[in-house]
Amino acid sequence: MRRVYLDHSATTAVRPEVLEAMLPFLKEEAFGNPSSIYSYGREARKAVTEAREKVAKLIGAKPEEIYYTSGGTEADNLALMGVAAAYQERGRHIITSAIEHHAVLDTAQYLGRHGFKVTFVPVTPAGLVQVEDVKRAITDETILISIMHVNNEVGTIQPIREIGQLARERGIIFHTDAVQSVGKLPINVEELNVDLLTASSHKIYGPKGSGCLYVRKGIRIKPLFYGGAQERKRRPGTENVPAIVGFGRAAELAGQEMDSEMERLRRLRDKLIDGVLSRVEDVRLNGDRQQRVATNVNFGFSYIEGESLLLSLDMKGICASSGSACTSGSLDPSHVLLAMGIPHEEAHGSVRMTLGRDNTEADIDYVLEVLPEIVERLRAMSPLNKDNEGEAK
Amino acid sequence: MRRVYLDHSATTAVRPEVLEAMLPFLKEEAFGNPSSIYSYGREARKAVTEAREKVAKLIGAKPEEIYYTSGGTEADNLALMGVAAAYQERGRHIITSAIEHHAVLDTAQYLGRHGFKVTFVPVTPAGLVQVEDVKRAITDETILISIMHVNNEVGTIQPIREIGQLARERGIIFHTDAVQSVGKLPINVEELNVDLLTASSHKIYGPKGSGCLYVRKGIRIKPLFYGGAQERKRRPGTENVPAIVGFGRAAELAGQEMDSEMERLRRLRDKLIDGVLSRVEDVRLNGDRQQRVATNVNFGFSYIEGESLLLSLDMKGICASSGSACTSGSLDPSHVLLAMGIPHEEAHGSVRMTLGRDNTEADIDYVLEVLPEIVERLRAMSPLNKDNEGEAK
């Protein structure tokens, strides 16, 4: 059976070039602790430094502004908790959006329970934060604005530069969760006016276990935890050298290939979108079609539930994900889709397909062949399907 | 040149068997996100579960009592911060020792600055915590005792079972940092009376980037940070699947080989200790000789400074580490040696050599040949060397 992986926003395989770069640091060759002074340690130290330069380059930062973490979640927490703890004397108000990843959303809520006021700005039905809404939310107490660059569920690109401009004018620190945009959109922290930025390795064909927080020189953050002097005491613990080296290599490759690869994926994406919209009825593209990352497709299929759709796709070798509550163990479907004003039953029927380097035109043809049949089959079982009921009566 | 790695307590290379177990989860084969419902995800989920069983088995715990973290430092912080936050209503006093790793020590100090009272119990000149001292430190406010199992610098084995017994009698939660004992001493959390226990993968020939906190069923902890529902919400963030799988395999192998391997290393250790004591004057074994893990040797060489000794050893291919302030960037030498009452100038001249699976008898012979010459050369330069001055006058 054909296997079509369409969940690149969840995680990606490590690229062969990246694995090759990592291997010496796992094996006898160069496994040393970068904090050690002998030769094994020196090699590790050097590799960590070179990786830092590569990651910094991809986002237009200086190497010494990069702090490695275990991944995107930890970096998001370090940004919010770290700034909140360092600047709480200045004010205790934080602004974020209703469609952030849980790593930002839940952390903001935690801060909301611990002495901070948090405003969650809404989004348009197309899934876009409006600069005006952010502006209106600002108070004299606002110390931090955190708005994601690209939404992980619907792929919408937020007006980061404009929000950053606004934050700068008001002297407010600005963080963006760029986990879903790094390697997919050109990023320059200067041009985007951001003070802190989160990236994650395993979303760009690097290994799991590494990510980073960019912290503009001059911005203070308190660490999430304590121990050794690694990462200039902002993130203690023996460095995950192989993962860091892999992250660096992945960042380098992403930068080199971004333009052509995103052009290719944009074409595949549009083929998939247009193909489904023309073949299936009662389907809606969730998220703005223009302000959208090249890799994201998110459909809402009326009358059916996402989990059963996913499982049916999986039985045909297609890996996708869903905004269905039934895949999260909670009762509510995706907070992102609900924030966009999509009704519960429609949100339950949404499916995300995210493209990546292994996808080909043939993959899309296959999905376009298989998906409509599955939708039809499930709709035939659904009590919500109006057409269906009409027929039956 | 012969290369002799004697810093296994700092980090270890990933064993070939472990790397082999990890590779499928890095590559296309099984890189999926364990939170996904399709086939790629299922494989990852299964592997994470199996690894959890292996890690649990090594310490006599149940799989559901294991919470994966990014390493030992994070697990130590999760233990201390997590218990402090969850039980602060019950009391705000914590007991730990003066010789803990910075991951515990600095975290305890952080809590000491944030509303908790912390007692650091002293150690004997041999580097042993005394149960009586812990007992005396207990107050009605004490909610947590954290004492490491094996000290990372001098290898001393602490009376964990007795302290655990004491804690249990008083209804106090007991944590042990077992990073340096897991895989080296038989551990059973029931017999040791511990409620929380820290382990780290890269110290037992597993990859960097994974570790865990054992949390006895019924003990509450608050997470260090927020996000997804991974690790039953105690540790959010996409699981580092390859590292977790590697950690599991490393734990399995460590359990299988512990008895014979530790017997072998104990013999090498004793050969090294006896050899140096008989060949070099004015040298002291730091840390109790009996209550000592099989892998640790720590010498104090009078009149010379540790960093120059380390660098000289490195030039002969020998990797060791030191309690010298000159390797830490701070002015004070090792807090462990100072807590044992060793004077500053002696502490500066200490060198740790920690044995592991790649070490052979020939390695020890080589060290015994090279080390005395180096010590002699450096002593000839030292203004502290009494003999030397005697000669000169």
Added chain:
Amino acid sequence: MSKMNNMYSEKVMEHFTCPHNVGEIKEADGIGEVGSPVCGDITRVYIQVEDNIIKDIKFKTFGCSAAIASSSMLTEMAKGKTLEEALKITDADVAAALDGLPPQKMHCSNLAASALHKAIEDYQNKNNIAS
């Protein structure tokens, strides 16, 4: 997103892939519906009753695989039973017949027996039978 798929029994997968008794019964003797679109799970059961026996039974389900499989299994279990027997089938019985369901699925995707009970109630109301 979670991990229920590797927890689904083969029985669940069978009934999800080829569900039995999908559809509607025109002019059914009783119809029962439980669940809500908010929960992402709606099951509707149609029954045809003859001589106090469930002669025919069909379902429509908007929901996840577990919900669909539960409905399918329920209809198999109920067909041919007397109303009294059918009323004794619980959601737990359905789950057991499916060789178990993942814990997080028990409360929400396992409503078929309840829908059947409602359908029987509907039938009894329509026919003025005291239950």
Added chain:
Amino acid sequence: MSKMNNMYSEKVMEHFTCPHNVGEIKEADGIGEVGSPVCGDITRVYIQVEDNIIKDIKFKTFGCSAAIASSSMLTEMAKGKTLEEALKITDADVAAALDGLPPQKMHCSNLAASALHKAIEDYQNKNNIAS
């Protein structure tokens, strides 16, 4: 533990491996010592002075590689200089002559010039020369 080793210049490694002028001068004209065991760094410099010129100079150092290399370099720089010239050598000059030292080493392991200044002072005191 830290990363200074990859930061040591080749000059530092040369002087550490084969330090020049190690030892003592019996009946030295001046002796200067700086540092403390707490800091882990003690440097003692011995000088022999003839006609206001440093004829011979030796050192003993308890300290890290940077400290030993600094002492060695300093003695090379000072030998043959007049006392006035020698007093102008600063710790920064020594670090520069070693092609630099890692930042964390500048304050603690780079005391050789100071030790020499003390040795010259000692000589001047012993010989009642106003400095």
